[in-house]
Amino acid sequence: MAETFRFWPTLTEPLVRQNPVTLQILGICSALAVTTSLATALTMSASLTVVLTLSAGLIASIRRHIPDTIRLIVQIVIIASLVIVIDQLLQAYLAEISRALSVFVGLITTNCLVLGRTEAYARHHPPLPAMVDAFGNGLGYSLALIVIGTLRELLGKGEVFGYEVLAPVSSGGWFTPLNLMLLPPAAFFMLGLLVWAIRSARPEQAEAPDHVAPMPREPAE
């Protein structure tokens, strides 16, 4: 392990430059489902960050003893158990939040982001860097969710965090809520726009096209 661990870059890289949602397009299914309002987006972000950090720490600490042939199963089992334990804890002590999240806590298990980070990073690094990396990625995921959640709630209901921001027509204001924003497709639109905005600001993130259109040729004479 010649490379030295630098705390700050590991933590901040995944926020925008290596953002797991907008650059790697990981963890999309939950990002679509929970972003109808900012409150659920925040709770989901927090739960995912906790699961991600803990599982990265656990897997990194036993990384030398995980046989390559069964590494994916071992990782999934650890992640799934953590998710169940956290879900049970939420149901017992934070019943309100657990109801708001309903099935999505369970879906953290299948969030590609978690497995992606343990497989790509935690498996090759000591626990502390792995946890910092996982925490950074959790924050990156949260950031994307918060942006999408705020926009969807604002445009779909005219509210942010349940507080009225744009007065809707129904209560005498001028704003007509866009119901589409509360439906799943709107999350795709928002995510697409977000990715577009980030890649326009940082052209190095844009992928090279897989195919180049053939040059138009003069028709044969």
Added chain:
Amino acid sequence: MAARDLNPLRRILSLPNDSRAKTVFVAFAVSAICAVLVSGATVMLRPIQAANRAAEEQARIEALVRGVPGMSELLEETGGTLSTVVIDLGSGRASPDVTPETLETALADPGNWSAIEAGDDLAGLGQRPDVAQIYLLRDGERISLVLLPISGQGYNGRIDAILALRGDMNTIAGIAVTRHSETPGLGGRIEEAAWQASWPGTEVRDDEGTIRFTVARGTASSIHEVDGITGATRTSSAMTRIVRFWLGPEGYGPFLDAVNRGEF
């Protein structure tokens, strides 16, 4: 290497990672530890979760009653409590041998459940208990409100709700959804007060006594309809079927008739 390590754990851990013994050992150890963690958490936290659910259901019932105009005053007058009655769904009368205290044991006995024939099984339940616990609120001799627990198959799973009917046993006074697993943001909106607000005042039957209640597609257009939920057609129609089943002859029908005859 010095002498062989006598600690068997360390001996296994020092095997090369791709050896079969170690692969089996790691798989087994990880699953065992995870199994203990998961079952430990579930078993230890179950009492707290059950208490949470019970408290939540109680709170919803109270909120439901207080949401009905005029009911909170009546509730104060009667001493702040609803009377709880276990009724026999078949006869519609109070059950002679099951009390609210023994209800749980009675429901654990499969003999107290009857299968519902496929044609009648609007709510998709398959079977229903023969007894049910309901809540009554009286104004003198007259029943002014009944709370009826209803349940049925929704889009993603079971929906449990409590339906409040006014004294005429026909006008809905309110609904509270106590448990569901519908899609959040779509069918999940059945638990929102905004949607439930369209229920009070809806009439279940027409003058001939036929059940007309429907969750509309779009906005309610008649006295028998409540507003539909955009994007959640399956959940909306599930709610229609659940209400129709439970207020029909297989559900609380006999009980409602008994109340209308003045037997309660």
